[in-house]
Amino acid sequence: MSGEIEVLLPHRKPFLFVDEIISAGKDTITAKHIFTEQEFFFAGHFPEYPVVPGVILIETMAQSGGAGLRKLGILGGKDLFFLASVDKVKFRRQVRPGDEVRSEIKNLRVSPRMIKQAGKAYVGEELAAEAEWLCLVDSGK
Numbered sequence: 001m002s003g004e005i006e007v008l009l010p011h012r013k014p015f016l017f018v019d020e021i022i023s024a025g026k027d028t029i030t031a032k033h034i035f036t037e038q039e040f041f042f043a044g045h046f047p048e049y050p051v052v053p054g055v056i057l058i059e060t061m062a063q064s065g066g067a068g069l070r071k072l073g074i075l076g077g078k079d080l081f082f083l084a085s086v087d088k089v090k091f092r093r094q095v096r097p098g099d100e101v102r103s104e105i106k107n108l109r110v111s112p113r114m115i116k117q118a119g120k121a122y123v124g125e126e127l128a129a130e131a132e133w134l135c136l137v138d139s140g141k
Contacts, residue, residue, distance in 0.1 A: 008067040010080060010140075014040040017060040018067050022102070029068025029105040033060055037097040052095035057129040058086055061119035064103035066135065074110055081115055081135040088118075093128040095121075101128065113137050 005018050022030040035052050042050040062083060069075040095101060102122045109116040115135040121128045 004071075005067060008070045009063060011063060015059075016063070017056065018063045018103075021064075021068055021071050024068040024071045026072070027107055029065055029103075029107070031064035031067060031103045031105070032100055033064075033103070034100045035095060035097060039097070042097060050097050052099075052101075054089070054091050054129065057091070057095060057101070057121050058089065058131050058133065059083075060101060061103045061105060061121055061129070061131060062117070062133055062135065065105040065107070065115070065117040065119060065133075068105060069107070069110065069115065075115070075137065076139075078139060080138050080140040082138065083133055084114075084136045085134045087132045089129070089131040091129050093123060093126050095123060095128050099123045108132070111137075 009018060017033045018031050019033045020031060022032060041053055045051060045053050066075060066081045103119055105117050105119040107117055114137060118132040120130045
C-alpha cells in the first residue's frame with residue numbers, strides 16, 4: 001500500500017481496504033485491494049473456508065470511491081464520508097484470501113454534503129459484487 005492512500009483516506013488498518021487508486025476521473029474511479037490471509041475477519045468468518053464478508057466488499061467499494069474523489073480534489077482533505085444507505089446490492093462470486101479486487105466506481109451525484117456512487121467489484125474479469133450507496137459528508141468536527 002502506498003502512503004498516498006493514507007493521505008486520501010482517514011481509515012487505517014485493519015479497516016483500510018484500498019491499496020491503490022489505478023485511475024480517478026470526474027465520472028469513474030478504479031482502485032484495487034488484495035485481501036491477504038492476515039485480514040482480521042478471516043479468523044472468524046468461516047475459518048475452515050475463509051470468505052470476505054459481503055459488507056466488507058461494499059466498504060471496499062465505498063472507500064475506493066471516496067479516495068478517488070479526494071484524489072481529484074472534489075472531497076476536502078479533512079472531510080469524512082459516512083455510509084447513509086446502500087441499495088441494489090448483489091453478490092455474484094466469493095472473494096477468498098489472496099484475491100485481488102478491482103473496484104470500478106461511477107460517480108452518480110456529488111455535492112459538498114452528499115456522494116451518490118455505484119460500484120462493481122471484480123476478481124480478474126469475474127464480477128464479485130455490485131451496489132449503489134449514498135454517503136453523507138461531514139467535517140468531522
